[in-house]
Amino acid sequence: MPESVGLAAQRTATAAVVLAYHPDDAILENLVRIRPQVGRVYVVDNSPGEESARLWSTLGDGVEVLEQCGNVGVAAGFNAGIRAALAAGSDYVVIFDQDSTPTPGMVDRLLSVHAQHGAHAGVIAPALRSAATGVVYRRETGDGVAEVPVLISSGSLLSRDLIERIGLHDQPLFIDYVDHDFCLRARAAGLRNLKVFDALLDHRFGDSDPIRLLGRRVYLANYSTMRLFHQTRNRVIVIRRYGFGAWFWEDAWFTLKAWTKLLLFERNRGAKLGAALRGLRAGLVYPARERHW
Template sequence: MNGRTGRRVAGVVLAYHPEADIADNVRALLAEADEVYLVNNSPDEASRAVLAPVAADDRVTVLEQPGNVGVAAGFNAGMRAALDAGADFVWIFDQDSTVTAGMLARLLAAHAAAGDTAGIIAPALRSHATGVVYRRETGDGAREVDVLISSGALFSRRLLERIGLHDEALFIDYVDHDISLRARAKGFHNYKVFDALLDHRFGDSDPVRLLGRRVYLSNYSPMRQFHMARNRVIVIRRYGFGRWFWEDLAFTTKAWIKVLLRETDRWTKIRAASRGAWAGLRYKDV
């Protein structure tokens, strides 16, 4: 049990063909949380070798998946293991995120302040590439928001028992939107904590010049563009056009400007996104 908080907090890190710096991320997480469940979505020898330095720690449990089961199922595997082991909170990360000192205490304080209707609690984001806090991530204290990205998000046992885990059918992209909006639909309130910072990288973060400015390309694959378009439509159909939609529209518009003007294989990505949108319209919820 975490001596600073009096609550048992388990970290979950999702790995997929990880690079060596994932070990630093896990060590930073271990300095804050009680234990870490490392979910390996690429169970090959190369990935095992990268994970070996932290897998030897007795506070780390490696959960090897049968293959790339997706972001939602991967997070869920770690969350189930943590809850089954008695965790009061589960704190989840992708492999491109790095904990900063004192983050957990700030997230837990915000959760306590929110009371019984506390939903998902997550940090503000700082660019891994530039070291600068994103403009939309600046503020003071904690503020209620519609959606939060999954990486860095803190979930209480009570919340997860009420709303369930991630929707595994979504596989990747908008998985975080769906669980955030589901929490709100169940009467919980999600908060972004601005004095808790997460260093995060979106895609490749490849620097280029665009219209006289330095920008960073994500270079997402056509497969990712398919899932983003499909799942965006699914989430709209489930939850409607709320504040989250207009924030996402602004982000998506900027992303597509970079795709169209500077990324390679743009027509392949356009076709993939078109197929994804059509698949989203045809998707049948169970």
Template sequence: MDSLSSSGVAAVVLAYHPSSDILSNIEAVSSQVARVYVVNNSPDAEAASVLAPLAGRDDVELLDQPGNVGVATGFNAGIRAALAAGFDDVWIFDQDTTVTEGALDRLIRARSAVGERAGVFGPALRSNATGVIYARESGIGAGEVDVLISSGSLFSRSLLEAIGFHDQPLFIDYVDHDICLRARARGYVNYKVYDAIVDHSFGDADPVMLLGRRVYRANYSPLRHFYSTRNRIIVIRRHGFGRWFWEDLWFTSKAWTKVLLIEHGKLSKLAAAARGTWAGLRYPARELRW
């Protein structure tokens, strides 16, 4: 364990019907932090069997949830446990993200250089499928950004006390956008640290050929498209249009192009998105205030 990441940092890894790959990901994280909280959103026999090798470890604590409580509630459960145990920084992850050596130290060094207005800090993302850093993830040093994805993001106790935790009714998707934009609204600055790299997959990363080029399908379920569409509208209503929106529009357009051209279940996904649009527009105004 490196000196910068010894006693003050805990990690949270969210598990949902995990494969055995989660164990190597947890091992990579645990080498850089003092404790890992594994939040199990699928407390069934199969998940218990996969996670069984973690039993008895002093540096890993398993937090079984009553069911699939969602990404926001799951992350919050792990974060609360870490803060209650006295940790001042929490590094959060999806189950399919693998950290690289020294990533946490690089995040902490970059944050230290910013000072008291440091917001959410996150790494650059490299594709698990291709081993190549995503096109918009390349840079030098640390760069100011509006939003970061949840997986790999580092939160300080002081930041969370100022802006609050993840918005649990969002459940999944745009949970990360919302908390990052709330940090910016309170005067904090979020950064992507380009020399801190994690390997990450979006969805299934299922390869197919399109016009002679290999592309990767996410294959998200209709339910995921419902929440994604609903929550995008909620975040727009809460935070307005900004740089984050135009960047997100590029990603969303690209994702829907793949859905319409090469994914199965197009009609059910379009119907789910339509329901999500209506739900986002009807979301109670009182719930938009934070």
């Protein structure tokens, strides 16, 4: 069977899951970019109401909205979409945040890499390009395909075989390090998580507010105290589950830079530091071996 025919069949058997939380009109453009690359799209609405209903009223064929009871979190939201996709017969699922935009051909490239690695494939994801600057992040540059410990959720390709083998996302983690836990679980099962450098995803981290520092433009995440609590708590939980591997040192450098910018330039620094300390305590007492999906 010609490769193009096989790839077309894989594309038809692929669903996209897009997680929405108080989305604005920009999500519609992202859905326009995603829809031609997959067989079907599931929008998981974590903030149902009149405003999001207005957006969904303009959606075309092949896009289904799954309204949740409220903000069930990233893990449970992705799981809801993945369950719907698998139940409808999809063999592959690509998951997206609402503010991530795939470049043309991204999903096909991920599917091609999965076909090359078959049963050994874990999570497969594209390289990240800043939606704010249009520049590929320095740590996201490379050639071909590389095995890595962890990948962010948005843009990740997950196969039915992978999910049946290791399970879904751990729902009580709620947000942040959900992707770390999933990837490290795949790695512990002997699977290879793969970064595909010639597939690109335009992505935003936090609010990405720009400031000037020593003549350079620097972007602040401006995460909420709730987000910082979960970041800190879940980082501790993941360390307790998987130890201090290569993933930790990369994450530690990213965390150091983020907290340096937070403490120097962001508002409500005291409240944010307090939330992180509460998260640290919560992570230390959390029953780390328990998982729920």
